Amino acid sequence: MKPLYEPTEGLLPVDTSYCAGCGHGVAHKIIMSCIEEKGRLGDTIGVSPIGCSVVAHQFMNVEMCESAHGRAPAVATGIKRVHPNHLVFSYQGDGDLASIGVTEVVHAAVRGEKITTFFINNAIYGMTGGQMSPTTLIGQRSTTSIDGRKPEINGIPIRMSELLATIDGAAYIERVALNTPANIRKAKKAVMNALEVQEKGLGFSLVEFISTCPTNWGLTPVDSLKWAAENMIPYYPLGVFKDTRGDEK
Amino acid sequence: MSEKVLMKGNEAFCEAAIRGGCRFYVGYPITPQSEIPEYMSHEMPKRGGTFVQSESELGSINISYGIACAGGNVFVSSASPGIALMQEGMSFACSAEVPIVILNVSRSGPGIGGIQPAQADYFQVTRGGGNGDYKIPVFAPSTMQEAIDIIYNSFEIADQLRNPVIILADGMMGQMMEPVVLPEEKQPYKTEAEITKYKPWALTGTKNKDHRNRIVSYWAKPEELEHHIIHLFEKYAKAEKELVRYETIGAEDPEIVFVAFGTMARIVAEVIEILNNEGIKAGMIRPISLWPFPKAPFEALSPEKTKVVISTELSMGQLLADVENSVQGRIPTRLINRVGGIVPTTNEILERAKKILGELK
Ligand SMILES: Cc1ncc(C[n+]2csc(CCOP(=O)(O)OP(=O)(O)O)c2C)c(N)n1
Numbered sequence: 183m184k185p186l187y188e189p190t191e192g193l194l195p196v197d198t199s200y201c202a203g204c205g206h207g208v209a210h211k212i213i214m215s216c217i218e219e220k221g222r223l224g225d226t227i228g229v230s231p232i233g234c235s236v237v238a239h240q241f242m243n244v245e246m247c248e249s250a251h252g253r254a255p256a257v258a259t260g261i262k263r264v265h266p267n268h269l270v271f272s273y274q275g276d277g278d279l280a281s282i283g284v285t286e287v288v289h290a291a292v293r294g295e296k297i298t299t300f301f302i303n304n305a306i307y308g309m310t311g312g313q314m315s316p317t318t319l320i321g322q323r324s325t326t327s328i329d330g331r332k333p334e335i336n337g338i339p340i341r342m343s344e345l346l347a348t349i350d351g352a353a354y355i356e357r358v359a360l361n362t363p364a365n366i367r368k369a370k371k372a373v374m375n376a377l378e379v380q381e382k383g384l385g386f387s388l389v390e391f392i393s394t395c396p397t398n399w400g401l402t403p404v405d406s407l408k409w410a411a412e413n414m415i416p417y418y419p420l421g422v423f424k425d426t427r428g429d430e431k
Numbered sequence: 432m433s434e435k436v437l438m439k440g441n442e443a444f445c446e447a448a449i450r451g452g453c454r455f456y457v458g459y460p461i462t463p464q465s466e467i468p469e470y471m472s473h474e475m476p477k478r479g480g481t482f483v484q485s486e487s488e489l490g491s492i493n494i495s496y497g498i499a500c501a502g503g504n505v506f507v508s509s510a511s512p513g514i515a516l517m518q519e520g521m522s523f524a525c526s527a528e529v530p531i532v533i534l535n536v537s538r539s540g541p542g543i544g545g546i547q548p549a550q551a552d553y554f555q556v557t558r559g560g561g562n563g564d565y566k567i568p569v570f571a572p573s574t575m576q577e578a579i580d581i582i583y584n585s586f587e588i589a590d591q592l593r594n595p596v597i598i599l600a601d602g603m604m605g606q607m608m609e610p611v612v613l614p615e616e617k618q619p620y621k622t623e624a625e626i627t628k629y630k631p632w633a634l635t636g637t638k639n640k641d642h643r644n645r646i647v648s649y650w651a652k653p654e655e656l657e658h659h660i661i662h663l664f665e666k667y668a669k670a671e672k673e674l675v676r677y678e679t680i681g682a683e684d685p686e687i688v689f690v691a692f693g694t695m696a697r698i699v700a701e702v703i704e705i706l707n708n709e710g711i712k713a714g715m716i717r718p719i720s721l722w723p724f725p726k727a728p729f730e731a732l733s734p735e736k737t738k739v740v741i742s743t744e745l746s747m748g749q750l751l752a753d754v755e756n757s758v759q760g761r762i763p764t765r766l767i768n769r770v771g772g773i774v775p776t777t778n779e780i781l782e783r784a785k786k787i788l789g790e791l792k
Pocket residue numbers: 232233234235251274275276277278279304306307308309310315
């Protein structure tokens with residue numbers, strides 16, 4: 183009989199430190215099972231960010247280092263330059279990637295670095311306790327926008343995948359969601375594609391995951407999935423924004 | 432093979448790094464060190480190395496950190512405000528125990544400052560600048576040959592200490608031409624097997640290994656973090672003994688002692704010669720390592736014989752602070768300085784020193 187669900191060797195058999203209903207655990211599982219399927223656990227190096235997932239290396243069964251807040255794509259650049267044949271990835275939240283680290287991710291794409299960035303967009307600063315992030319939605323409440331984000335004061339949420347797709351060095355950009363089994367299957371396909379792009383040396387690749395933060399959203403895990411579907415996905419449409427596979431001569 | 436050549440400072444610094452076994456350079460343009468990224472951009476690929484022009488000095492230090500985590504010998508250079516941007520990354524590298532060789536061809540300051548020689552980054556490089564409890568060995572060469580020898584050896588020092596190392600130079604040294612002897616080229620280790628052998632902590636992937644490496648800065652529990660900081664400071668205590676470098680020149684039992692490093696030390700050496708010819712016993716303590724700061728030559732001074740210790744510097748008393756710390760009130764201390772990119776002449780120092788001596792009599 184074919185098992186319906188199996189653990190992956192890509193994750194260590196330990197409890198994670200993430201809250202109930204947090205998307206980090208699901209994203210970890212997807213990414214690591216793809217790397218396992220590719221048979222690349224032994225020659226993959228990951229970079230964890232500053233954010234709730236700073237400790238990702240306690241769960242992901244590959245060699246990893248931590249990086250200063252926002253700088254993971256720069257660190258991954260350095261690693262890839264030493265080990266050009268390894269799979270190298272950065273794993274980052276929306277505060278890390280879309281706020282303090284915009285320069286690093288943009289220029290990793292501009293240089294066409296052959297790395298893959300996994301961008302976990304939960305529309306809030308999780309680790310620091312629920313402050314507004316650049317991807318917090320208009321009207322969304324946070325501890326620094328208690329009456330909801332107002333465009334005239336706080337600006338308008340940034341769509342990083344669309345922005346990065348305009349850069350020629352970016353070879354694969356896709357936004358996926360973690361809210362339903364069907365979306366999780368699509369997310370896995372996206373990760374496989376992004377890693378394939380890296381293996382082929384086509385350029386920079388990124389998968390953005392629409393994720394959840396029940397603790398800081400003040401919702402139950404189930405309501406968080408609903409909230410993501412009803413509010414985040416309409417503003418952050420899912421899909422492939424860039425795919426240069428097939429363009430190569 | 433060692434060879435004698437005439438080279439511009441900034442280019443000689445690069446050759447020293449390459450010959451010291453470095454095959455990764457990261458940089459961002461800033462005067463007075465822009466010749467360094469220029470030289471590295473064409474030289475590194477020829478020598479089997481990698482040149483990365485970063486998007487900023489934040490990029491520089493963090494790309495360097497990634498290279499170092501992966502086991503590459505990495506050299507990064509900048510000047511004062513660029514070094515300021517790197518200092519969060521330096522603190523991070525110290526805490527994660529990752530070796531990076533950093534060159535500051537410093538400007539005058541504060542703010543954007545100027546490109547003429549200054550030593551106003553003394554506190555910046557010796558007192559941290561980044562957050563938390565950490566130390567970085569800082570070497571301040573005063574001749575081009577010394578700069579070459581220091582840069583050449585810094586990669587080994589950084590690797591052994593598993594910590595960044597800083598070399599502090601200034602615009603005068605970066606731009607000046609001097610005949611130098613280039614040391615023999617060390618072979619860099621580049622293969623995964625070599626990296627794993629020499630840097631067993633580096634990230635090369637788990638295949639061909641019986642363990643999984645992680646490089647971390649975050650310690651969730653205060654007890655763990657305290658333990659880690661104590662471990663770092665045990666390393667620093669050892670470094671304080673082993674890495675201290677200085678030179679003393681001039682008369683035995685001098686009545687006037689100058690303290691100077693880098694460019695200033697070259698001028699002070701002339702002042703001492705003149706004073707000694709005039710029958711005034713003068714000497715110089717020249718710190719080569721700014722951290723660890725050499726305390727021993729100050730302890731050796733006798734208050735009966737030495738009337739004054741003069742910090743001679745291109746900053747507003749930053750070196751003087753370490754001089755006072757080392758003299759500990761046993762002998763009067765004074766300051767002779769110029770700032771803003773102005774270097775005092777031999778005569779100016781001579782006259783000001785004589786005036787100080789006169790006032791003390
Ligand atoms: C230079 C710097 N600024 C601020 C912080 C504080 N800080 C830690 S995590 C974080 C944001 C984390 O949010 P996000 O990247 O969205 O990840 P999440 O925790 O939600 O997964 C911030 C601002 C820091 N560690 N370093």
